[in-house]
Amino acid sequence: MIEVKNLSKRFGNIEAVSKVSFEVQSGEVLGFLGPNGAGKTTTMRILTCFLPATEGSATVAGYDVFSEPLEVRRRIGYLPEGVPLYSELRVSEYLNFVAEVKGVPRRQRQGSVAKVLEECGLAHMTQRTVGKLSKGYRQRVGIAQALVNDPEVLILDEPTIGLDPQQIVEIRELIKNMAGRRTVILSSHILPEVNQICQRVTIINRGKIVAVDTPENLHARLQKGRALYLQVDGPLPQVQQALRGVPGVLDVAPQEMPRGDGAQPTVHAFQVTSSREVDVRRELARTVHDRQWGLLEMRPLSMSLEEIFIQLVTEEQGVA
Ligand SMILES: Nc1ncnc2c1ncn2[C@@H]1O[C@H](COP(=O)(O)OP(=O)(O)OP(=O)(O)O)[C@@H](O)[C@H]1O
Numbered sequence: 576m577i578e579v580k581n582l583s584k585r586f587g588n589i590e591a592v593s594k595v596s597f598e599v600q601s602g603e604v605l606g607f608l609g610p611n612g613a614g615k616t617t618t619m620r621i622l623t624c625f626l627p628a629t630e631g632s633a634t635v636a637g638y639d640v641f642s643e644p645l646e647v648r649r650r651i652g653y654l655p656e657g658v659p660l661y662s663e664l665r666v667s668e669y670l671n672f673v674a675e676v677k678g679v680p681r682r683q684r685q686g687s688v689a690k691v692l693e694e695c696g697l698a699h700m701t702q703r704t705v706g707k708l709s710k711g712y713r714q715r716v717g718i719a720q721a722l723v724n725d726p727e728v729l730i731l732d733e734p735t736i737g738l739d740p741q742q743i744v745e746i747r748e749l750i751k752n753m754a755g756r757r758t759v760i761l762s763s764h765i766l767p768e769v770n771q772i773c774q775r776v777t778i779i780n781r782g783k784i785v786a787v788d789t790p791e792n793l794h795a796r797l798q799k800g801r802a803l804y805l806q807v808d809g810p811l812p813q814v815q816q817a818l819r820g821v822p823g824v825l826d827v828a829p830q831e832m833p834r835g836d837g838a839q840p841t842v843h844a845f846q847v848t849s850s851r852e853v854d855v856r857r858e859l860a861r862t863v864h865d866r867q868w869g870l871l872e873m874r875p876l877s878m879s880l881e882e883i884f885i886q887l888v889t890e891e892q893g894v895a
């Protein structure tokens with residue numbers, strides 16, 4: 576549905592996007608993950624025909640973004656960064672207006688607007704003034720305007736930014752439910768977010784793609800070993816040694832104990848790294864139990880987005 580080949584965009588000396596290539600299948604939800612200034616918005620603006628590329632090619636539904644922008648725009652719904660809304664209009668007036676601008680035939684307009692109002696959970700907000708809505712509802716109106724001409728492709732630039740946790744859950748659910756029916760690209764800074772919503776993730780850093788994979792594979796690839804956090808009530812060197820002896824354990828590193836009212840001098844914290852092939856949790860628990868120490872806590876430690884970036888970017892530089 577979307578094909579991007581060797582796309583580059585320069586702003587003066589800055590190469591905002593550098594030889595980026597990727598494909599999105601029909602009905603797929605693709606995540607664009609990257610830190611500030613990575614080139615996410617720039618790539619999306621090129622795909623939506625708001626910005627010409629310096630080099631490379633991009634097609635949407637078989638139409639060229641550069642030579643057939645009208646055909647492309649007809650098929651795309653776009654939620655830009657910081658969505659500009661006509662704040663003095665009522666929600667239904669605004670969506671009617673957008674439908675008209677996007678060329679939805681007059682006869683179909685009312686039906687199209689009603690459908691997106693329903694889909695975006697805005698049916699009870701039709702008479703509210705756009706400018707007076709809460710941020711979350713304004714974001715919903717932004718998504719509704721992107722959907723109003725029933726586009727095959729949706730491009731959403733940070734759809735959950737600035738929303739409260741409840742609204743984030745709702746917007747994520749809304750996007751997730753589009754999988755299969757629409758092709759979606761969404762950008763985000765948040766790894767768990769793309770993990771939840773997307774079938775595939777493209778990690779972009781300084782204009783370059785550093786990884787494209789499913790969230791599961793990405794995690795597996797990045798997390799060479801599993802890491803666990805343990806708190807054990809027992810003598811430090813003996814506990815460390817015993818845990819090291821569990822098959823599959825690669826390393827046991829003592830950690831600083833969190834200070835607090837309940838801090839006990841005999842309780843120690845550890846980070847246990849194990850190979851990915853073995854689940855060592857049962858054997859760790861048994862080891863502690865058999866020696867009559869106390870297992871007070873055991874939980875997986877997962878990599879933060881920052882750690883993943885550091886790892887990917889260093890790998891990338893190592894190759895270059
Ligand atoms: N119109 C412009 N003129 C000059 N430089 C620009 C322009 N638009 C973007 N840039 C630069 O291109 C680079 C990529 O910016 P872009 O907005 O695509 O990043 P982003 O991944 O969307 O970041 P964020 O997460 O902060 O939204 C940045 O260095 C930015 O300063």
Ligand SMILES: [Mg+2]
Pocket residue numbers: 615616617656732
């Ligand atoms: Mg951006």
